[in-house]
Amino acid sequence: MSAFCLQVKHVNVLFIDNPVGTGFSYVDSYSALTTNNSQIAKDLVTFTGGFLEAHPEFKTVPLYIFSESYGGKMAAEYALFLDKAIKDGNIEVPLEGVALGDSWVSPIDSVLTWAPFLLQMGFVDTEGYNIIDSYAQQTKAAIDAGKYELATDLWGRTEMIILQVTGGIDFYNVLFPVHSSSKSRPITSFRGLVNKLLLRDDDDLDHFMNTVVKEALEIPAEVTWGGQSGDVFDYLSEDFMKPATEVVEQLLEKTDLTVCVFTGQLDLIVDTPGTLLWAEQLKWSEAKNWATATRSPVVINGIIEGYKKSFGNFHFYWLLRSGHMVPTDNPTGALKLLQEITHYK
Missing domain, CATH: 3.40.50.1820 (Alpha/Beta hydrolase fold, catalytic domain)
Structure with missing residues (x-):
């Protein structure tokens, strides 16, 4: 793990790159993930x-x-x-x-309430609700059967369906405007979904962390922020929906x-x-x-x-x-x- 501590206006804050392999932290062998x-x-x-x-x-x-x-x-x-x-x-x-x-x-309580939440907020109609809910129920069935890795895959499919039905809603804040621009990269795959929504795959953020922050913390040149994050998710895919x-x-x-x-x-x-x-x-x-x-x-x-x-x-x-x-x-x-x-x- 890597970490740094600082004092801000109100409290001391200790930031930890966690689990190991995320942020600037890294492993020499994936068996350590x-x-x-x-x-x-x-x-x-x-x-x-x-x-x-x-x-x-x-x-x-x-x-x-x-x-x-x-x-x-x-x-x-x-x-x-x-x-x-x-x-x-x-x-x-x-x-x-x-x-x-x-x-x-x-996790399953979030997945099962996505469809009604989006319906009540006006982002989908009844047909959209039914499509999203059908994938959510498949996710629940996988969990009930103890198939957690499959449930993780179905969680991703459910979110992909939400993006399609809503035309690209912002998962972080449903009221944030969603713009189409040359800089945006549409999510077209499960890995793209994970990178965007979980691993914060963002060109501006990557550049900031790997230049300004990296230099300020005197991180070795060979260490890249987020370099092993995808592997960390893969190793936790069985545990993700538990x-x-x-x-x-x-x-x-x-x-x-x-x-x-x-x-x-x-x-x-x-x-x-x-x-x-x-x-x-x-x-x-x-x-x-x-x-x-x-x-x-x-x-x-x-x-x-x-x-x-x-x-x-x-x-x-x-x-x-x-x-x-x-x-x-x-x-x-x-x-x-x-x-x-x-x-x-």
Whole structure:
């Protein structure tokens, strides 16, 4: 793994290229690539221990794990494993909580709610709904049969169908205008879909990371940002559609950590209906109390930026006017969430 730490306006931030093989991190042998979420979590715990030994000044600084998208699936198990390592006396750091943003925690709940979400938003008609839903149901059937690699392939086909039916919707924020230009590369294959939606295949971003950022971090010339990302996805394809809801349940039931789930209302990749669905179906001792807790608006300078529901150590935030990248689309609401979860002043 590769990582760097910096202090921004409000908190210290540690960025980690994870799992190994993504970003600037790389492996000399593909046998070192991870194939499931538990391996990713164990790698992260090992890294955390090494980082704290190299920088002991952070051993007393409260630690919160914030994540987004597939990172949410990783962060949940990372938090669970790290909490155990701390309790076992193997790592010293005050781990306080984990925040799962637009997280791929229950993939099938996202896939099954795409068709109704797009219908209700006006992006498809009933015929389009039926086409998308038919592929979503095929994906569910593969999962029910334990054919997870096939489910990953069918997930990709479902998204390809959505692109066709909608004429090219933006999965990151359904309200973003989609322009046709000479710079855009239409998605015509499963690999193209993965590269664009998951691996952030973007010429401008690639250039920025491999020039400005690479030089600033003094990355060796032979290392290329994103050079092994495609291989990382291939090695995780069997695990990609497996849920991590049981891990979240263990966080709520077996730890004292603050657990936050937040969702951007305009995200299609991990849509709000699917996220709320798995959150409401979590099995933990305070589930009924959380379900009936008061849902209150998040108001900043007289503007409603979202809503939240909390009980015990579980907090759920709906962030308005934002898609998959909540901090980018609604920085005001995201900052308020950060303040409330970390309790910083």
